[in-house]
Amino acid sequence: MRLHEYQSKEIFSNFRIPIPRGRLASTPEEAKHIAEELNGPVVLKAQVLIGGRGKAGGIRLVKSPNEAEEEASKILGKRIKEIQVRRLLIEEAVTFNQEIYIGMTIDREMGDILLIASAEGGVEIEEVARTSSEKIARIGVNPLLGLRDYQARNLAAEIEIPRQLWRSFIRILRNLYKVHVNFDATLAEINPLVITNNNRLIALDGKIILDDSALFRHPDLVDKRDISVETPEEIEARKFCLSYVKLTGNIGCLVNGAGLAMATMDIIQHQGGQPANFLDIGGGASAEKVAAALRIILSDPQVETVLINIFGGITRCDEVANGIQQTLREIKTDIPFVIRLVGTNELEGRNILASADLDTASTLREAAVKAVAKSKVEKT
Numbered sequence: 001m002r003l004h005e006y007q008s009k010e011i012f013s014n015f016r017i018p019i020p021r022g023r024l025a026s027t028p029e030e031a032k033h034i035a036e037e038l039n040g041p042v043v044l045k046a047q048v049l050i051g052g053r054g055k056a057g058g059i060r061l062v063k064s065p066n067e068a069e070e071e072a073s074k075i076l077g078k079r080i081k082e083i084q085v086r087r088l089l090i091e092e093a094v095t096f097n098q099e100i101y102i103g104m105t106i107d108r109e110m111g112d113i114l115l116i117a118s119a120e121g122g123v124e125i126e127e128v129a130r131t132s133s134e135k136i137a138r139i140g141v142n143p144l145l146g147l148r149d150y151q152a153r154n155l156a157a158e159i160e161i162p163r164q165l166w167r168s169f170i171r172i173l174r175n176l177y178k179v180h181v182n183f184d185a186t187l188a189e190i191n192p193l194v195i196t197n198n199n200r201l202i203a204l205d206g207k208i209i210l211d212d213s214a215l216f217r218h219p220d221l222v223d224k225r226d227i228s229v230e231t232p233e234e235i236e237a238r239k240f241c242l243s244y245v246k247l248t249g250n251i252g253c254l255v256n257g258a259g260l261a262m263a264t265m266d267i268i269q270h271q272g273g274q275p276a277n278f279l280d281i282g283g284g285a286s287a288e289k290v291a292a293a294l295r296i297i298l299s300d301p302q303v304e305t306v307l308i309n310i311f312g313g314i315t316r317c318d319e320v321a322n323g324i325q326q327t328l329r330e331i332k333t334d335i336p337f338v339i340r341l342v343g344t345n346e347l348e349g350r351n352i353l354a355s356a357d358l359d360t361a362s363t364l365r366e367a368a369v370k371a372v373a374k375s376k377v378e379k380t
């Protein structure tokens with residue numbers, strides 16, 4: 001889950017990382033009012049969860065409160081890369097000499113927290129990383145030992161932070177490291193961290209991504225989750241605790257268990273087909289949950305066949321069959337189904353499906369062969 005810039009900055013501020021003064025506005029009048037308070041040139045920053053806002057027109061520098069109002073009325077309600085702008089962060093404009101990049105991610109292979117820094121931060125950082133990777137400094141931090149002073153100093157030296165700023169640079173690194181650990185982040189980034197004209201370091205932009213598996217530890221942030229970037233399918237899937245990932249193929253998959261779902265996708269590919277999605281309904285799914293999963297799959301216009309693969313353990317095959325039957329009564333569809341049910345209450349399940357006139361298979365291979373054949377017939 002990605003946090004908004006203003007949320008990231010609120011956290012930075014609590015961890016004593018300096019940020020510009022500013023507040024959120026959702027109307028042009030508020031933008032004007034905040035600009036008056038700040039009493040000087042301000043920057044209007046669209047709070048949308050996309051990268052490269054600046055380049056896409058989501059950052060505006062203005063000189064007066066009237067101009068702030070006028071520009072705000074132009075951006076609010078508009079779409080930037082498809083996402084509607086509902087709020088602006090209005091901040092005092094900062095004049096600076098240099099833009100620095102600092103970021104922390106998890107290096108799963110090394111089992112480290114990876115610190116990344118560059119003297120050439122700003123909106124072109126990806127380009128810098130691609131074309132001159134020697135300008136990107138990296139240090140792996142052992143999470144059991146934490147960030148050591150010498151590591152922070154090495155990083156400061158490597159990206160040539162001016163000597164008189166080392167103390168504050170190192171403090172910011174330490175504090176960002178604390179943010180990363182405290183919030184179970186997969187990414188905590190400041191880009192740019194600027195050296196201002198009066199020689200101070202300030203975080204002009206912030207990005208924090210939380211590990212979804214640790215969200216239960218941050219209920220206050222989850223409550224404020226912004227769902228405007230998520231597809232309706234993803235929102236619906238989360239509501240029913242389904243793991244759903246949209247893919248590009250045409251065979252919709254409904255499976256219980258992540259491993260079995262992966263195997264199902266592999267076998268579809270092996271038989272010459274393409275899965276339309278990954279979907280794991282989990283163990284012990286109710287008819288209601290199966291119905292929700294099926295509605296999500298059927299709402300994808302690319303789906304031409306549905307393959308259901310259930311290995312009944314805790315999950316009962318008759319419960320799944322009931323869910324399928326219920327949904328198909330609700331949603332009339334011509335899309336062909338292939339269903340493989342084995343395990344707990346298999347016979348009951350198959351009887352329900354037979355009475356609903358649905359095609360079944362007894363092995364996964366057979367199910368995949370049938371699904372691929374049906375998806376090809378559909379196309380021609």
Ligand code: GDP
Nearest residue numbers: 043052053054055093094122123191192204205
């Ligand atoms: P992003 O495009 O979403 O990464 O948005 P940023 O907040 O990083 O802003 C993009 C760029 O706009 C920065 O790299 C700066 O060059 C510029 N910018 C942002 N805030 C200010 C500001 O207060 N003053 C000035 N002069 N430039 C700014």
Ligand code: MN
Nearest residue numbers: 122191192205
């Ligand atoms: Mn940025």
